Amino acid sequence: MTTDPGVIISILTAGRDGAIAASVSTRTLSVPRGGQVIRSSKTPEAVYLVCQGFAKAHVGTVDGARQTLALYVPGDVFDLGAFLLGQASVETSALTPMQLAAVPCSTLRSLIDERRDLALALWRRLAMQHALLQEWTVGLGRRLALARTAHLICEVSERLSVTSPSDDLPFPLTQVELADVLGLSPVHVNRVLQQLKGEGLIEIRNGHLRVCNRPRLIELGDFDPTYLRRGDGEGPR
Amino acid sequence: MTTDPGVIISILTAGRDGAIAASVSTRTLSVPRGGQVIRSSKTPEAVYLVCQGFAKAHVGTVDGARQTLALYVPGDVFDLGAFLLGQASVETSALTPMQLAAVPCSTLRSLIDERRDLALALWRRLAMQHALLQEWTVGLGRRLALARTAHLICEVSERLSVTSPSDDLPFPLTQVELADVLGLSPVHVNRVLQQLKGEGLIEIRNGHLRVCNRPRLIELGDFDPTYLRRGDGEGPR
DNA sequence: CGCCGGTTTGAAGGCGGTCAATGGGCGTGG
DNA sequence: CCACGCCCATTGACCGCCTTCAAACCGGCG
Numbered sequence: 001m002t003t004d005p006g007v008i009i010s011i012l013t014a015g016r017d018g019a020i021a022a023s024v025s026t027r028t029l030s031v032p033r034g035g036q037v038i039r040s041s042k043t044p045e046a047v048y049l050v051c052q053g054f055a056k057a058h059v060g061t062v063d064g065a066r067q068t069l070a071l072y073v074p075g076d077v078f079d080l081g082a083f084l085l086g087q088a089s090v091e092t093s094a095l096t097p098m099q100l101a102a103v104p105c106s107t108l109r110s111l112i113d114e115r116r117d118l119a120l121a122l123w124r125r126l127a128m129q130h131a132l133l134q135e136w137t138v139g140l141g142r143r144l145a146l147a148r149t150a151h152l153i154c155e156v157s158e159r160l161s162v163t164s165p166s167d168d169l170p171f172p173l174t175q176v177e178l179a180d181v182l183g184l185s186p187v188h189v190n191r192v193l194q195q196l197k198g199e200g201l202i203e204i205r206n207g208h209l210r211v212c213n214r215p216r217l218i219e220l221g222d223f224d225p226t227y228l229r230r231g232d233g234e235g236p237r
Numbered sequence: 238m239t240t241d242p243g244v245i246i247s248i249l250t251a252g253r254d255g256a257i258a259a260s261v262s263t264r265t266l267s268v269p270r271g272g273q274v275i276r277s278s279k280t281p282e283a284v285y286l287v288c289q290g291f292a293k294a295h296v297g298t299v300d301g302a303r304q305t306l307a308l309y310v311p312g313d314v315f316d317l318g319a320f321l322l323g324q325a326s327v328e329t330s331a332l333t334p335m336q337l338a339a340v341p342c343s344t345l346r347s348l349i350d351e352r353r354d355l356a357l358a359l360w361r362r363l364a365m366q367h368a369l370l371q372e373w374t375v376g377l378g379r380r381l382a383l384a385r386t387a388h389l390i391c392e393v394s395e396r397l398s399v400t401s402p403s404d405d406l407p408f409p410l411t412q413v414e415l416a417d418v419l420g421l422s423p424v425h426v427n428r429v430l431q432q433l434k435g436e437g438l439i440e441i442r443n444g445h446l447r448v449c450n451r452p453r454l455i456e457l458g459d460f461d462p463t464y465l466r467r468g469d470g471e472g473p474r
Numbered sequence: 475c476g477c478c479g480g481t482t483t484g485a486a487g488g489c490g491g492t493c494a495a496t497g498g499g500c501g502t503g504g
Numbered sequence: 505c506c507a508c509g510c511c512c513a514t515t516g517a518c519c520g521c522c523t524t525c526a527a528a529c530c531g532g533c534g
Contacts, residue, residue: 059372059375061379061459062459065379067378067379080364081364084473085365089368119360123356124322126363126367127317130318130363130366130370131322133374135326137306137373137374138296138298138306140377140378141304141419142302142304145521174480176479176480183378184522185522186481187524188521188522188523190481190482190483191522194483236321382489411513412513421491422491423513424490424491424492424493424515428490428514431515
């Protein structure tokens with residue numbers, strides 16, 4: 001099953017280089033909610049581009065707890081790390097029904113040989129994901145639950161507002177899934193959300209999020225609105 | 238000030254590709270203990286290779302707390318992300334007196350144009366650092382202080398044992414610095430270390446660490462001894 | 475209607491933080 | 505040589521954020 005390859009690759013590299021198009025055979029695949037895209041410690045078969053839906057990267061601990069390390073929204077590429085290292089270290093699964101474009105590893109290998117601009121764009125994507133995880137790690141280590149939650153909402157709403165400019169954003173995470181991201185118990189996530197709602201900062205209804213008081217939320221979460229824009233500056237071309 | 242460039246670049250890419258040598262002008266620089274190598278939100282000037290000493294990457298929060306995100310030991314390369322994105326998002330400073338080799342960004346830009354193998358090796362380095370941070374983030378989110386500390390000791394001792402095969406490893410972190418890494422208070426770090434010493438798992442004396450019961454420490458820290466070896470497997474060449 | 479996943483609320487307890495004081499090693503200066 | 509100061513390690517008491525446990529509630533769906 002193939003789809004328009006030019007579109008896919010231009011999405012892949014959109015954001016600062018303009019559109020870079022390349023002809024490459026990809027497979028599109030549908031994943032149901034909860035479906036697993038990548039199993040940890042499996043040799044990777046492809047790198048994936050999110051066309052529709054939400055996904056998460058997560059790992060489990062011995063005592064049954066789980067920690068989510070990244071959220072992927074439409075336009076994101078995931079498991080570049082596994083492609084480079086030859087082994088996945090996290091699981092990736094769908095938070096909603098998804099549409100993915102899969103670029104097989106063999107294809108990608110020859111692609112980065114021929115297209116230096118594309119290789120560089122993908123490299124930069126990994127760097128951005130790394131910067132995102134760094135910021136998130138600070139929150140897990142040093143911020144209280146309320147600030148951590150506010151920070152997450154700032155980040156997600158910022159990333160989503162690029163593609164969906166409305167202020168009523170899709171936000172399909174259950175509170176249990178939120179707890180996995182935030183490193184909290186589901187019960188406490190509930191209490192924190194209650195508080196944020198109670199202070200009129202956000203509203204959440206049937207899978208949609210509305211940020212009512214963004215400045216206050218940014219202040220609460222110690223959020224740096226610029227760090228998502230990194231990668232639009234200097235650097236190799 | 239220049240040094241033997243071939244040596245530097247072969248260290249840069251040692252580990253799975255064998256030695257890749259390239260002629261490139263670098264500067265060596267010495268940094269005193271506590272010295273700052275990279276300031277956040279500054280445009281990066283170079284990418285650095287650790288020749289001697291320890292360094293850390295860290296960020297501060299508004300309320301004065303700090304979180305360390307990575308430790309660098311001899312052989313490590315740092316601030317590849319800043320090079321790619323054109324802006325540093327973390328500070329890097331020396332935990333001990335250090336010797337660094339600095340590869341200027343301009344040099345590196347032309348280098349990755351000419352040497353695909355080198356570009357790929359550096360890309361893979363970033364992927365490995367990302368995998369390391371992922372594993373660490375899980376600990377901050379989901380592991381108790383004791384397990385988190387045990388995990389850190391496992392990771393550091395594993396990384397150090399590659400270069401210094403003795404079981405008496407250099408470990409120059411103060412308990413305050415450890416607290417920044419572990420996301421704990423200095424006081425609690427002390428108590429955890431006491432417990433680990435009390436159970437005969439480790440010994441720490443004047444900047445040196447000795448792991449006495451590695452299997453138990455691995456179990457305690459929920460440590461996966463294989464994840465540091467990722468990157469020796471399949472993947473693009 | 476009854477099950478089921480998700481949300482909400484309450485109560486009790488523990489992990490780790492904060493505050494505070496003590497002690498030790500070391501370099502500096504008297 | 506000793507005194508002083510500084511940083512780091514250590515220890516104790518108390519406090520609070522968050523977890524755990526438990527139960528009720530709610531909407532969707534077979």
